[in-house]
Amino acid sequence: MCIRDRTTIAQHIEETDGQKKLIAGCLERLQSAPSTVENFSAKISALSQRFSEDGTDDEIIRDIADCYTFEQQEIVRYIIIIEAAKTIGDHDTLGIAELILKQEVAMANWLLDHTPQITFAFLSRSAANPETANR
Numbered sequence: 001m002c003i004r005d006r007t008t009i010a011q012h013i014e015e016t017d018g019q020k021k022l023i024a025g026c027l028e029r030l031q032s033a034p035s036t037v038e039n040f041s042a043k044i045s046a047l048s049q050r051f052s053e054d055g056t057d058d059e060i061i062r063d064i065a066d067c068y069t070f071e072q073q074e075i076v077r078y079i080i081i082i083e084a085a086k087t088i089g090d091h092d093t094l095g096i097a098e099l100i101l102k103q104e105v106a107m108a109n110w111l112l113d114h115t116p117q118i119t120f121a122f123l124s125r126s127a128a129n130p131e132t133a134n135r
Helices: 003-029 035-052 059-088 091-128
Strands: none
Touching: 003 091, 059 091
8 A cells, every 4th residue: 555545544543533532522511421432433443553554465455345334334323423413403413423424425435436546556566576465
């Protein structure tokens, strides 16, 4: 994977950390537990960490699929949060969820747009030197 790709992933990790803080504030205001958000955040951080490191075999290809799937799950969850916030009239949470939804859609689109390029790069490197293909 090229440095630009790693930069995008690193930026999304930073976004995710910011999202966690925003959602934690909403949960605190609503007197709810943050365990779901923490679990969610831990999963995206773990996937992103795996995606940005050197791996073996076809890890990078599996990681792209895992990250894209996870982004889609986040998108659906934020759509649910948006509708729930609208229903109860929680405008603060609504605004935060709409902001985060845009970030998640952008990352999912980035992954979708770059999957062919990353796959081609992996396959090319794999054919040339299988031991360093994931770098």
